[in-house]
Amino acid sequence: MRKTITLGMVVGGIVLMLIGYLAAAPWGADTVANSDPSFGFAPALFVLGVIVAFSAALVYELMPDRPER
Amino acid sequence: MATQTNTQTSMLPQGVGRLTTTWKLAMAGSFLLFAVGVFAFVRELSTGMIETGMRNVGTMGGASWGLYITMVVYFIGVSFAGITIAALIRLFNLRHLRPIARFAELLTVVALILGALAIIVDLGQPLRGVVNLFRYARPQSPFFGTFSLVIAGYLVASLIYLYLGGRRDAAIMAQYPSRLQRFHRWWAAGYRDTPEERDRHRQTSFWLAVTIIPLLVIAHSTLGFVFGLQVGRPGWYGTLQAPAFVALAGVSGIGAIIIVGAVVRRIVHDKSRIDLDVFAALGKFLLAFLLVYLYFMSVELLTLLYATPEVEKQLSDALLLGEYAWIYWGSVALLVIPGLGLLWQAFKRRWNVGWLVAFGIAVNLAAIGKRYLIVVPSQTHGTLLPYEVGSYSPSWVEYGVVLGLLGLGALMIGTFVKVFPPIPLREDEEVMVDA
């Protein structure tokens, strides 16, 4: 469970980074009129991805052994 | 009740929670600096950047990046060494260096925050900058690396590293009744020092170290790229920029760790906690980075002197003989003399903390000087079109803001050492009671 969530966060973070990066970097866009990210705040998504990936370490260590109910 | 709490606080190790007069004076001084910085920045915000010494390159004969960008590069450079050393300690299990791991990480966090703030004060539209970078930032711009990797990734990673590394000590501290108990309990977050938890921490710190070291080489290289990818300015375009940035970052960062280390050693009133071996190791690290950087510098100088295009010659003349010569040769002296001193100490195997601190201060001044020489002269001298030679000198507002940033840094470090032990507690000294 702990390992699954941690791994999920790392992978999820990397996916977010990739999406954010590709959306923010329309390659070759320097020559056309608009070089905006494909959707608003795509760079924020990249940064969020970095943060999520590193926060996986927090989850891995801080997750209680047995979830209290 | 209050007196009781006070007496109990005095039991906390390493002077945590005990506010001495020296500390109060130092903090008051730092706060004063910070206030000066805030005043200067408010002035800059309200009137505009006309308050700074910066002007446009070209017909206006100024420099458009000045002391602020110099300090951005310097602060981010300082941040390099702290987390590198902390990661190396965990990766290669350098037990004797463990005492410096925490304040090295702290230095990284503080330096990164100061670097980010120095970028903000340099923007013409600071508030818009904070929003628009998240909204529109383009990976094609070398700034993207500075903003996403250095500030976001690197700062978050360092904070997590600092936080997780401190949990065990926080749990120990939380056993002492004090005004800080609640804070320590929050930091410990239920840590009980079970074998599983220790194991887990070993794993995470290993993997964090493994990911952080390449991340920070990349991050510092992107900072070098901010300059190294530009053909438009003489002296900037070059493959050596990125590695030289990393090397000088190591020099200034380790110098800063030595300084902070000596201060922490005084604060905790226990010299055995950071013994001479630690300083010797730091001295050797510093020497290694210094030699690498001096090598890069010599290569750069030789290239410049041997085959110099016209505009580069204008620039190198200004650097080596002209109006920037005193900064250039001063910085070189502040790098070479500590280098020789370190060599001597390494050769004699006799390390002296006083000298090391002096060398640390010297190389940091040199690092600021060298960063200044990368940023400024390429704008005032050797412009590709034959504009007149420009000039730049920082205004009081810029000096004020920079002093304010340094004051803020001192405030942050000073506060930290009084709420948390700056040196990891020895494993044998406080035993965890299973709660």
Next chain:
Amino acid sequence: MAKYAMVVDLNRCQGCRACTEACKIENNTGQSMFWMHVFRFEDGEFPDTRMSFLPRPCQHCDNAPCVKVCPTGARFKREDGLVLTDPDRCIGCRYCELACPYGVNYFNWQTPEASQYSDVIDWDDPDIQSATGGLSPPYRNPDLDEEWGSERRRTAGGNHDKGVMEKCTFCVQRVEQGNLPACVDTCPVTALRFGDVSDAESPVSQFIRENETWHLLEEAGTEPSVFYVGGKPPSHSYKEVERPKARV
């Protein structure tokens, strides 16, 4: 799609700086900002000195270093070749200025005046009225705050906001309405030409074909949209004389 370019005929330029003046009035630029700057160079040792002139607008590069480095996309290149600045998006980092080898960017160091020249010039003066054909101020300046181009960005004119970068726009507001940039329109000796180079039959294309052209700082690889005819690239033995007022 049109592709705009400017040709500077150095055989004709007299260094009168009428273009500079026209630009400042049209675009309402602040003091000591010269979107169009004319170098007046002196070369050689007295008495064997030679004067030469070099108008320097923004080069509107096809491979624009300023566009590449802009962290927010405030500096962008349009399909018709114009390199423009969006003052609503610019965060004032001044990276474009340092990436540019030509030194054409000007930063608003202080809060700009709404109308830079209305206090200095008495537009109701009959002499000025007769010269401007009754239009006062003579151009629509400073009312250029419209959204231009397919991007709908507020890119024309100067003096937008404190703390943002601005530079020559090839007078996008005039070009979009089929007029010439103010500097080209004003030049008394037609040293400046402007037009669509994607149309091989346009006068400017023909002029480029018939004359030997060169670019400023070709070695920087910026692929400028400004062509120079006659004269020669400035060397570093040139000394600039009669600099405009240097500082704000």
